[in-house]
Amino acid sequence: MEPIVRVENVKKSYKKRKGDSVVKAVDNISFQVHKGEIVGLLGPNGAGKTTTIKMICGLLKMDEGKIIVNGLDNNRHRLKALNHISAVLEGNRNLYWRLTVRENLEYFAGNRGKSRKQIQPKIDHLLELFHLKDKENELVNRLSRGMQQKLAIAVAMLADTDIILLDEPTLGLDVETSYEVRDILKQIVENEERTIIISSHDMGVIQAVCERVIIINHGKVVTDNRVEELMELFNARQYSITLGEPLSEQQLAQLNACFPSYSYDANQVKPNLVVELLSPDQIYQVFDILKQDGTTVENIDRNLINFEQVFMKIIKGEADYELDSSVSS
Ligand SMILES: Nc1ncnc2c1ncn2[C@@H]1O[C@H](COP(=O)(O)OP(=O)(O)OP(=O)(O)O)[C@@H](O)[C@H]1O
Numbered sequence: 001m002e003p004i005v006r007v008e009n010v011k012k013s014y015k016k017r018k019g020d021s022v023v024k025a026v027d028n029i030s031f032q033v034h035k036g037e038i039v040g041l042l043g044p045n046g047a048g049k050t051t052t053i054k055m056i057c058g059l060l061k062m063d064e065g066k067i068i069v070n071g072l073d074n075n076r077h078r079l080k081a082l083n084h085i086s087a088v089l090e091g092n093r094n095l096y097w098r099l100t101v102r103e104n105l106e107y108f109a110g111n112r113g114k115s116r117k118q119i120q121p122k123i124d125h126l127l128e129l130f131h132l133k134d135k136e137n138e139l140v141n142r143l144s145r146g147m148q149q150k151l152a153i154a155v156a157m158l159a160d161t162d163i164i165l166l167d168e169p170t171l172g173l174d175v176e177t178s179y180e181v182r183d184i185l186k187q188i189v190e191n192e193e194r195t196i197i198i199s200s201h202d203m204g205v206i207q208a209v210c211e212r213v214i215i216i217n218h219g220k221v222v223t224d225n226r227v228e229e230l231m232e233l234f235n236a237r238q239y240s241i242t243l244g245e246p247l248s249e250q251q252l253a254q255l256n257a258c259f260p261s262y263s264y265d266a267n268q269v270k271p272n273l274v275v276e277l278l279s280p281d282q283i284y285q286v287f288d289i290l291k292q293d294g295t296t297v298e299n300i301d302r303n304l305i306n307f308e309q310v311f312m313k314i315i316k317g318e319a320d321y322e323l324d325s326s327v328s329s
Helices: 049-056 078-082 101-111 116-129 145-158 175-191 203-209 227-235 249-258 282-292 307-315
Strands: 005-015 022-033 038-042 064-069 085-088 163-167 195-199 212-217 220-226 238-243 263-265 272-276 297-302
Touching (some): 005 049, 022 049, 022 212, 022 220, 038 203, 049 064, 049 163, 049 195, 064 078, 085 145, 101 116, 116 145, 116 175, 145 163, 145 175, 175 195, 175 203, 195 203, 203 227, 212 227, 212 307, 220 227, 220 307, 227 307, 238 282
Parallel strands (some): 085 163, 163 195
Antiparallel strands (some): 005 064, 212 220, 238 272, 238 297, 263 272
C-alpha cells in the first residue's frame, strides 16, 4: 500500500547569521508513514525534528529531495497536499485568544468548510474528550497553558484531515496535564483511523501512544523501528547477576574487554554484576569468566528497561544492531 507520507532524500540547511557557514539541519533523510499509523519522531535537541515536521506541512522549503503527502508532491502541489494535514507546532498554538473555547472550534471548523450546525456533535465530543466542557465559554487568553494546548490539539482533530502532526505536544505541561494529554492521544489512537506523527522528548508519551519511532540524530535517521521490537531487543540484553563471591581483578579486566558497558557493585549484601549482551549466547561467555575463579551464581534477572533508556542508548551509539528500514518500506 502506498504510504500516506513519503519523505525521500530530504536535505535542509540553514545559513548561520555570521559568515557563510551553514547548519545541516536535515541531512538526506528518508522515511515513510502508512495510513492509520502513529509514529514518534525523536531525537536530541537540534536533531532536525521540527525542521522535518515544518517541511512535511509545507511551512519550510526543502533544499533537496521530496515529500509526498497522500500521493501529492508538496513541492509541486503545496496547497492541495496541505489539505490533508493539521499541525500543532511547538510554541505556536494558532488559537484566537479573544474567542472562547467553543468559538475557536467553530471558527476553525468553518475554515475547513464545515457548517456550524453540522459540526456541533463533533465539537461536543471533543470538548468531552479533552475535558474542556466546563471551559467552553471561557476566553482562550484566560485558559492555562495546558488547557490551551489541549484546545490546539482538539482543533487539529476537528479538521478531519488524514494526517496530524504534533510537535512537542506535552512540552512545558505539568505532570498531571501531560498524563491527561497522553491518555487523550491514546484514546484517539484506539478509536480513530488517524495518521499521527508526534515529535517529543517525552518518552512516556512516545512509549504509551506510538507504534513505531523514527529517531533522528545530527539530521540523519538512525533508527526506524517498532517500539515493541526496540524494547524487546534491549530487554533481552540486560542481565543482573547476583554472585556468591566477589570478582577478582582478572575477571573484571576480562569483563571490561568483552562487555565494556558492564557494571559491578561489590558493596551490596551479595556482589552484583549487570551485563548487556549483544546476543543471548553471550551469557555463556560471562559464565566462563565467572567459572575461572570459581565464582558462583546465586541468581539471574533480566532487567526491564524503559523506553527512555533505550532511546539514550541509541543516541549514544551504544546500540549495536542493524537499522531496520523494512518496517516503513
Ligand atoms: N531558522 C533557523 N536558522 C538557523 N538555524 C536553525 C534554524 N532553525 C533550526 N536551526 C538549526 O537546525 C538544527 C535543527 O533544528 P531543529 O529545530 O529542526 O531541531 P529539533 O530536533 O527540533 O530540536 P529541539 O528538540 O531542540 O526542538 C539545529 O542545529 C538548529 O540550531
